[in-house]
Amino acid sequence: MNLTVDQLDTLQELVNIGVGRAASVLNEMIECHIRLQVPFIRVFSPGKMKDELENRLGVSLVSAVRLGFTGSFSGLAQLVFPTDSASKLVALLTNEEVGTPDLDAVKIGTLTEVGNIVINGVMGSMSNLLRQHLNYSLPMYLEDTVEHLLSSKQLEPNTTVLLAQARFTIEQLQIAGDIILIFKLGSFDALLKALDRIEEGEEE
Amino acid sequence: MPLILIVDDAQFTRRVICKSLQKQGYLTREASNGREAIGLLDEEMPDCILLDLLMPEFDGWDVLTFLKENGYKIPVIVITADIQETSRQHCFDLGAKAVINKPPKPDELNNTLKKVLGFTEENTR
Numbered sequence: 001m002n003l004t005v006d007q008l009d010t011l012q013e014l015v016n017i018g019v020g021r022a023a024s025v026l027n028e029m030i031e032c033h034i035r036l037q038v039p040f041i042r043v044f045s046p047g048k049m050k051d052e053l054e055n056r057l058g059v060s061l062v063s064a065v066r067l068g069f070t071g072s073f074s075g076l077a078q079l080v081f082p083t084d085s086a087s088k089l090v091a092l093l094t095n096e097e098v099g100t101p102d103l104d105a106v107k108i109g110t111l112t113e114v115g116n117i118v119i120n121g122v123m124g125s126m127s128n129l130l131r132q133h134l135n136y137s138l139p140m141y142l143e144d145t146v147e148h149l150l151s152s153k154q155l156e157p158n159t160t161v162l163l164a165q166a167r168f169t170i171e172q173l174q175i176a177g178d179i180i181l182i183f184k185l186g187s188f189d190a191l192l193k194a195l196d197r198i199e200e201g202e203e204e
Numbered sequence: 205m206p207l208i209l210i211v212d213d214a215q216f217t218r219r220v221i222c223k224s225l226q227k228q229g230y231l232t233r234e235a236s237n238g239r240e241a242i243g244l245l246d247e248e249m250p251d252c253i254l255l256d257l258l259m260p261e262f263d264g265w266d267v268l269t270f271l272k273e274n275g276y277k278i279p280v281i282v283i284t285a286d287i288q289e290t291s292r293q294h295c296f297d298l299g300a301k302a303v304i305n306k307p308p309k310p311d312e313l314n315n316t317l318k319k320v321l322g323f324t325e326e327n328t329r
Contacts, residue, residue, distance in 0.1 A: 113214035124287035
């Protein structure tokens with residue numbers, strides 16, 4: 001399936017709005033300014049998407065929270081941090097010191113919840129704009145390389161996916177992270193029709 | 205002071221909410237999933253339930269449905285990361301008194317609790 005330039009532009013703006021909402025939520029939690037970059041958005045095969053993400057995020061170990069979504073369209077959303085950024089964020093939120101065993105113990109739970117809230121901010125904004133309800137899986141925490149975050153279990157090799165990646169930085173704290181959305185294009189018809197309805201200003 | 209039952213699988217959120225409520229003088233109890241929460245009702249009936257939606261085993265939707273079908277009158281405030289309008293409406297359809305999005309702001313939580321529990325300036329004098 002090919003998306004037109006207009007459709008990609010609209011999707012980019014949609015993701016931008018969602019990421020903006022997510023940044024606002026994160027800002028409330030940590031009370032620091034979040035700097036956003038323009039989201040990157042493109043259609044890929046799963047194999048090429050892995051290569052693209054490795055180029056963008058690197059090959060080192062990362063901490064990630066993953067949420068699956070289904071409904072009119074389906075896919076995966078992930079909040080990804082380099083492991084040192086993840087530790088700093090957890091330390092900030094829990095008032096534990098970086099590097100202590102107590103921090104490790106609460107790290108998974110805290111990051112999972114932060115990821116849950118942030119990803120819901122992104123996807124919920126998009127859902128509300130498109131008026132398409134989404135159902136979510138339970139959030140899952142992972143620590144691995146980018147390559148292994150996207151295993152073949154999640155993405156069949158012959159499907160086409162739409163990748164959206166948005167980087168955010170908390171400069172005051174030297175924390176950086178990425179919001180990654182992977183839409184399975186086989187489920188895209190409903191999304192595209194919803195986009196068309198918005199652009200045409202149709203009422204329900 | 206009223207007893208508030210906080211139901212959320214995320215310890216982080218339970219801690220944040222408990223601290224906020226205890227500062228306001230509320231008594232709190234915690235449950236990490238819906239099944240545990242239902243079990244606690246037999247031990248001591250809370251004055252209000254703060255309920256997450258997405259939890260393993262017995263989730264928030266299951267709890268709301270259970271309470272409604274079994275005639276419980278305990279007011280429920282849903283506290284959720286899910287900001288979808290459709291989810292919000294579904295909560296109200298199942299009997300929730302209010303829906304607050306995470307992260308819960310202390311003032312919003314306190315004001316909502318007061319409203320749901322029927323507190324007024326006169327009542328507290």
